[in-house]
Amino acid sequence: MHKFLIRSFVSSLVLLFTLTVAAVAKDVKAAFVYIGPTGDHGWTYQHDVGRKAVEAAGFKTTYVEGVPESADAERVLRQLANSGHDIIFTTSFGYMNPTNKVAKEFPNVKFEHATGYKREHPNVATYAARFYEGRTILGTIAGTMTKSNVIGYVASFPIPEVIRGINSFTLAAQKVNPNIKTKIVWAFTWYDPGKEAEAAKALIDQGADVIAQHTDSTAIVQMAEKAGVYAFGQASDMDKFAPKAVLTSVENNWGPYYVDRVKAVANGTWSQKDTWHGIGDGMVVISGLDSQMPSDLQSKVKKLQADLASGKVHSFTGPIYDQKGNLMVAEGKTADDGMLAGMMTYVKGVEGDIPK
């Protein structure tokens, strides 16, 4: 009887110990707050792919989708922080103030805010991707592949992120083909397939034979496929939606960063930082190049990709002028991150004005 009691006592101790160890090592819970539905096959979808990578690495995750950038966000964040989550990723620009506010109330929970710049408390970190590097590659391809010298660009909202993309794209396209014109249509939506398709159709009807996009749905590449012009995938590899039209895609790859940060929490090594990763760190990924691209262009693109990754080439290397001809970046200089983060003027060669 005694023996039995001792044995069961010991075994339960062992069991308890194992459970505790497991809990310490693995029981970090991560939460993700999304602006859109995970079914958008764009921005939120790619973040959710990243979340799944965290899950695959053995951590528990939760997500809340379709959270408005208002007082609702605060409520959701508070709830997540209260329910035992150790790290919370807020994946839209508008969550900036709610994230900082709630972070103050929960100093033991780590907060990671995407695309923002405010880190008011030691438990808030920010992260973003240098998508403009991908657009330098797209501009190079578009400038080479266009025959009509008119390139269409469907844009979403006039914010620095989008303006930076248009500028980076246009600068690269002009470099390989000084005669090109970039026509921009603002759709004022991140995803509305119908509207995006209509915007693309308008550009195609007006002579554009390459279409770039800074909205999230696959409607634009499908429209390009129907009309027999070229296009580029956005956020994820869109090749299967338009095998003939899509020359390549710029993919958002959040997974490695998310796994890194959650592991850092588990190991106790997490610290506040501001991350802005590009092609070099694998946060921006260029999908496979289409075989319709001539082989010299393909090798040029691959070299450019390597140079952007190593830092040998910068997307914004001077001399760069704005539309009025004022010097933005001097010869031999590159734009610093502060300038890039607040970029709200078109470079020379972009047509039209930025809508107010």
Place this chain on the structure above:
Amino acid sequence: MIIDVNFVGLIIASIMASAVPLILASCGELITERSGVLNLGVEGMMIIGAISGFALMTVTGSLIIAVFGAMLAGVLISTIFAFLTQTLITNHVATGLALTIFGIGISAMIGKNFVGIPGKEFPVLFEGLKDTIPLLSPILFGHSIVFYFAFALPFITSYFLKKTKIGLIVRAVGDSPESASNQGINVRFVRYASILYGGAMCGLAGAYLSMIYTPQWIENMTGGRGWIALALVVFSTWNPIKILIGAMIFGGLTIIQFHMQAIGVRIPVQFLTALPYIVTIIVLVVISRDSRKIRLSTPSSLGKSFHKDN
């Protein structure tokens, strides 16, 4: 830039293509409203049609099954509305709004497995005639069967309401269910049928979006077109031919706006987005100034529940 006739033809063709879902949903809702039932669930029925069509196309591989399946899905979801408002005599407005919220939610749930799958190519008719006549060719040829059906539908609907006996019965039920009932018409049956027909057309409108216009499934992909279709019915003063005109105007606003942007003319986008609703309010104000006009065009018992006293 050079304005050539083919370019104008292309723009008109784009506008017509964007008007198709509005025409289909509005013509369906018009019949429902003519029978005296206000169904605010158009957006919900459309999104159910969109996911059902896309899902069936992906699973079965048959476009015909998908199109009719989407219509059937619209019928099924509108049956819920019909049962609630006609059998349980619930409030039309509240039930319709609930239907929209329900539709958006359930379509997102079903749609989870269909995100990121490319749609199939939908066959177009008269492709070979595309370059034969300047200006008219892009307008007349190279569209899907649903496109041609949509542009015939307002005329069919108009004929149905004005010239057929069943059309007269639908109008009678919408204007005075009491008198119709006294004449021996089964009001509840007529209203059920009108609601289900409206559901079928909204389902087809949704399927057009997810299978033909932008062949893919994305949550919330109807993007408020159901509400514009509802506004369109009021705008048209319950006249199917005016739906055709209104749909071209409402659908054309975005496209004209995009073309102007590409040319370099700037118009405030927020204003254009609000324009369909502003125009509808103006039309409402104009028709409500003339009581005779209201009596003539509005179904008198619109949105009122009908209890048959036994």
